[in-house]
Amino acid sequence: MASRGTSGISTIVREDLGLKGFKVYEVSRPANALHIHDRRDFYKIVLVTGDMIIQYGDNTIEINDTFLFFANPRVPHTVVHRSMDRKGYACLFTEAFIGGRERREMLHNSPLFRFDGIAVIPVNGEQTAFLAGLYQKMLSVYNGDYHYKNALLRSCIELIIHEALRIQPLQHALKPKNAATRITYLFTALLERQFPVESPADPIRLRTAQDFAGALAVHVNYLNRSVKEVTGKPTSMLIAERMIAEAKALLQHTGWSVADIAYGLGFEYPTYFNNYFKRATGVTPQSFRKGKV
Incomplete structure (x- = not known):
């Protein structure tokens, strides 16, 4: 079994990404067994x-x-390599690079990049x-002097995304079919938009079904009825599940204190968060962070 160490993206890659x-x-054998990636400002697509x-x-x-x-970039992740052998390619890009309203919406709405989305797709x-072949094309274009290289690189990214969706199509249509589905879709989007929590000084604002109903300009009973009809779960349960998922991510992937996490999640006092968690x-949050589960 390989030893455990920490290693993020290399300094050269970070600088290059920051500039362009x-x-x-090309992905080769890892220097360390454990890679921890906190929230950053770039998206990543890896074929490995x-x-x-x-x-x-x-x-x-x-x-x-x-x-x-x-x-x-809004969802932290950790990769533990159980073997020193790996090969493949990685593509990293910022939202600013992808450009254009339609492409940005594609990233925000794609199930491939959602917190609860697909994330990993096996390929034959x-x-x-x-x-x-697409990655090799990107490598060639990236290292070449083609005047419109950025446009071609963006097209390659889109092709990879579309190929992934073709390989593993959505099981459920994203387009709302009725009023209940539509309000549930809007509630879910509004809930997800609050995350990740970036700073304890900028806490989430919507924490109850009543908060979401007010933001959506509907009666809370209508929201609760619609969400339960579509998802089979109460609105409060969906909110709690997402809050706990974010709390776990912050405990596992950041050095924030439990108090800071509590404030970031909108709790007035850390003890309220401790009891909630x-x-x-x-x-307790501390026991979870220490792995005493």
């Missing part, structure tokens, strides 16, 4: 073959094959060959 908003590179465990937000995914991995040999998980 885009970077594509390897044996690893990916913790994305509050989800844990074990993979030992070739797959695509889609990382949202034929699909790998096609995707590897323990009721939902059975353990």
